[in-house]
Amino acid sequence: MEYLHLDFLKRLLSRLVSAGFDQAEVIITNEHMTEMQVDFSDFSLLRNTDTDQVTLRGIMGGRYGTVSLNQLDDANLQLGVALLQEAAQAAPVDPARAFAPNQLVPMNEMGPLEPLHYQMHERASQFLKDVRDTYPECLLKQSLLRYIRTRSLRVNTMGLETDSTEACYNHGVRFLSKRNGKTSSINYSGAYASNLDIELLDWGGLRRAIESSSREIAVAPFEGRLEGPIVIAPDALSVLLNFWLSHLKDDRIISGTSKFRNSLDKPVASPLLSLGIEPRNPSFARQEFTTEDGYGSEPSTIIQNGILKSFMLSDYGARKTGLARAENSGRNWVVSGGSKNLVDLFGDIDQGLYLGRLSGGLPAANGDFAIVAKNSFLIESGFMSRPISEVIVSGNLFQILNAVTSVSRERLSDGMTTIPWVCVEGMTAIGRS
Amino acid sequence: MLDLHSLKSEFSTTSGIYRIYSEIRYQMNRKILLVLNNGELETNTNETTRGVSSRSFTGGYWGFSSYSNSSKDSAISTLRESTRNAKFLAGRSSKSDATLAYSQFAKFEKSYLSGKSPVSTAIWLEFLKFLDARISKKYPDLKSRQLKLHSLDIEKHILTSDGQDIHTIVPRAHFTISMTKQTKHGPVSFHDTRGGLGQLQDHFLVLPESFDDWIDEIYQMTIRKAEGVAATPGSYDVILAPDLAGIVAHEAVGHAAEADLVLAGSVAASQIERLVASPLITMIDYAHTFDGAVCPQPVHVDDEGIEAENTLIIQKGVLKTYMNNRETAVHFEQKPTGHARAFTHADEPLIRMRNTVVMPGESKIENMIESIENGYYLMKAGKGQADTTGEFMFAVGTGFEIKDGKLGKVIRDTSISGLAFDVLQSVTMVSDEFKWDTSGYYCTKKQLMPVGVGAASIKCRVRVGGG
Numbered sequence: 048m049e050y051l052h053l054d055f056l057k058r059l060l061s062r063l064v065s066a067g068f069d070q071a072e073v074i075i076t077n078e079h080m081t082e083m084q085v086d087f088s089d090f091s092l093l094r095n096t097d098t099d100q101v102t103l104r105g106i107m108g109g110r111y112g113t114v115s116l117n118q119l120d121d122a123n124l125q126l127g128v129a130l131l132q133e134a135a136q137a138a139p140v141d142p143a144r145a146f147a148p149n150q151l152v153p154m155n156e157m158g159p160l161e162p163l164h165y166q167m168h169e170r171a172s173q174f175l176k177d178v179r180d181t182y183p184e185c186l187l188k189q190s191l192l193r194y195i196r197t198r199s200l201r202v203n204t205m206g207l208e209t210d211s212t213e214a215c216y217n218h219g220v221r222f223l224s225k226r227n228g229k230t231s232s233i234n235y236s237g238a239y240a241s242n243l244d245i246e247l248l249d250w251g252g253l254r255r256a257i258e259s260s261s262r263e264i265a266v267a268p269f270e271g272r273l274e275g276p277i278v279i280a281p282d283a284l285s286v287l288l289n290f291w292l293s294h295l296k297d298d299r300i301i302s303g304t305s306k307f308r309n310s311l312d313k314p315v316a317s318p319l320l321s322l323g324i325e326p327r328n329p330s331f332a333r334q335e336f337t338t339e340d341g342y343g344s345e346p347s348t349i350i351q352n353g354i355l356k357s358f359m360l361s362d363y364g365a366r367k368t369g370l371a372r373a374e375n376s377g378r379n380w381v382v383s384g385g386s387k388n389l390v391d392l393f394g395d396i397d398q399g400l401y402l403g404r405l406s407g408g409l410p411a412a413n414g415d416f417a418i419v420a421k422n423s424f425l426i427e428s429g430f431m432s433r434p435i436s437e438v439i440v441s442g443n444l445f446q447i448l449n450a451v452t453s454v455s456r457e458r459l460s461d462g463m464t465t466i467p468w469v470c471v472e473g474m475t476a477i478g479r480s
Numbered sequence: 481m482l483d484l485h486s487l488k489s490e491f492s493t494t495s496g497i498y499r500i501y502s503e504i505r506y507q508m509n510r511k512i513l514l515v516l517n518n519g520e521l522e523t524n525t526n527e528t529t530r531g532v533s534s535r536s537f538t539g540g541y542w543g544f545s546s547y548s549n550s551s552k553d554s555a556i557s558t559l560r561e562s563t564r565n566a567k568f569l570a571g572r573s574s575k576s577d578a579t580l581a582y583s584q585f586a587k588f589e590k591s592y593l594s595g596k597s598p599v600s601t602a603i604w605l606e607f608l609k610f611l612d613a614r615i616s617k618k619y620p621d622l623k624s625r626q627l628k629l630h631s632l633d634i635e636k637h638i639l640t641s642d643g644q645d646i647h648t649i650v651p652r653a654h655f656t657i658s659m660t661k662q663t664k665h666g667p668v669s670f671h672d673t674r675g676g677l678g679q680l681q682d683h684f685l686v687l688p689e690s691f692d693d694w695i696d697e698i699y700q701m702t703i704r705k706a707e708g709v710a711a712t713p714g715s716y717d718v719i720l721a722p723d724l725a726g727i728v729a730h731e732a733v734g735h736a737a738e739a740d741l742v743l744a745g746s747v748a749a750s751q752i753e754r755l756v757a758s759p760l761i762t763m764i765d766y767a768h769t770f771d772g773a774v775c776p777q778p779v780h781v782d783d784e785g786i787e788a789e790n791t792l793i794i795q796k797g798v799l800k801t802y803m804n805n806r807e808t809a810v811h812f813e814q815k816p817t818g819h820a821r822a823f824t825h826a827d828e829p830l831i832r833m834r835n836t837v838v839m840p841g842e843s844k845i846e847n848m849i850e851s852i853e854n855g856y857y858l859m860k861a862g863k864g865q866a867d868t869t870g871e872f873m874f875a876v877g878t879g880f881e882i883k884d885g886k887l888g889k890v891i892r893d894t895s896i897s898g899l900a901f902d903v904l905q906s907v908t909m910v911s912d913e914f915k916w917d918t919s920g921y922y923c924t925k926k927q928l929m930p931v932g933v934g935a936a937s938i939k940c941r942v943r944v945g946g947g
Binding site for chain 2: 086087089090091092093094095096097098099100111112113114115116117118119130133134136137138139141164168172186188189223225230232233298301302303304306406407409411412413414415417418419421436437439441477
């Protein structure tokens, strides 16, 4: 494939310069995916996709444009150059637009460079057998075992040249448990791995989730109202954190709707909470070599003991606001573990709720949210006493992250993030009335 | 565009011990997205994604392959690889009795392009800037404004090994205006969207001043919402306006009646010919035409070459049928009615709804409001989720209190939740009005999919979350 070569990108870059662009950038990605799909405990589909994408970016007289295509023949590339000219000419002059400078970004390769079909089938078959033998009440709705390899090349008129390949396996499962006609709520689990050495059941939190699912068969509607402590599981916490972190990103910071625009180096969360981004953490199967802007990815600290240490701005967002650019794209979260074992974290609670998964809408712009608690349990006298359904949990996201009272020592890693369990006050659980 | 006809000879219905069904699809998705935030251009995307894919079925297993390179050689490669993939699975397990429903349909061609010439990006940006300047000047008290133009054209050419030859082009375009007002409770936002079937020039190539009334309405609702009250959590009699009722019906009931999810144990399993909703409820997934007019997302033939027909899901409260693809139709011994659709060339067809409608009844909306002593009139769905157990939860972005049979204060963002069939069984009134949702709804089920959603207003009992 001749287009997966820096010389091809450089020739395309020359065309952009010849077309009148003062600065330009060319990015080509090629993604290969192999997917083995199981529906209802049997294989159903083997799918492979090969996807190209070329992104052309250009600045002409301070006006910026971008165009994406997925055809790399000459006629389409010519059309892409013309569309880029049109886009840039239509855009307003924006001095914040620029491209990453020339820098030392090593050519990188990570992960298995080819999918192992037979081993994928073997692992998936073993997974089906393990579930059948060990967890006979578990009903698999769908299991997707994927191999994903992405090669990304970039050149720009600042002299930047990067070429990296990232590959990994991903396994995602939807399931429930059933006994005597009664079923649990549906649950999901997903994780990344750099090889197929470990049984799929032991990837991420899958085994724990399936075991919990079996207990959830006895689920019953929650009655009444609870304002006690709530233990938030890593999956649920990641949903809340994702919204919280959106207030540190381009959209909200540039538009002025961020809750934290003026909070750098100020307390924004409980002192028990620390969150860093570790794009090159060797324990992660899904790492990051370069940011979406083309800078080499480096670790960063977002929250340190409750203090906001950095925003998560793109290069453009940083230039636009005068704030610092993020050192990475912000996907490899590492939330620090706390001082308590999970057993002790639960042991301190007389009556509370274990929030396994959240279902429903996003918090409102002011942080208020009301979300259905799924795969959740009542906590009584230090133990998860019984599974509950039809319970709505509400609160204010910004307030509850200030109301973290303990963080577990144990953390769950899905091959891309590492997140503990946390206990918070200030949320209200309301059952069926 | 790749001419697929030259590939007909590549189909092989048998290969050794295997009987093989195959389809080849060329597809192009063209997306335009322009976003202006507080007068500044935030996004200017012009994205074309095209490619070719094949799917093959043998021994009860599917193989699939796709390339974004749309050459004839790539198309032949996808066909060979999809066959190889299906054989790989079939060679390791046995589902030898699995068969597919076959289609008598032959050839179909339909384009919904109007013939109006496309307008350049520069003109659309000027259009957005002009409107933004008017909003900014007239309503300087707003904290932020966002104007978004979005269009998606999907072109598909499909050949199947049992003789179908389908070529369709379906475009849709939408325009969203969002406003945010700062309050003592934090920022409060309101947005509204217009558009539907067609391209940007079909909907919005009019004098910008003609949007003034709409802009005023959005501003007034933003202010009323900023001054609004929080909904009090609890179970209430509510009226779900068409935008919300349609989306709840689609997500919480429609998905449960998709045959692949029925096989996975959805709440609709074993409920055929049983009363699952109030007798006032009739729910139909329309293929392409409703009440003599083209639906927002018309499907005439699906991606398996099956002719699309209307699917009667619930008739007067009774569950009548599931939505099927070729494979599940055989399993359930039901007729396939054209629900298999894929979002991009690289996606395999899945069972999807097309234009799901909660049919109008006989009640007047005024009488419905009058009948509620203490409840809510809920209008617009935000993000939400439903699972196949029927439990659902949706954010509600717009609504009013109902006190003593009259609309009261606007409420801030809240949510509704419940069990789908329980909520449908609680329906006591259905309005005689009908409205298509104009938000440009995308359904998510492994892949995105543009769908049409429409409904009457329904009076039912749900849990209201509270903000």
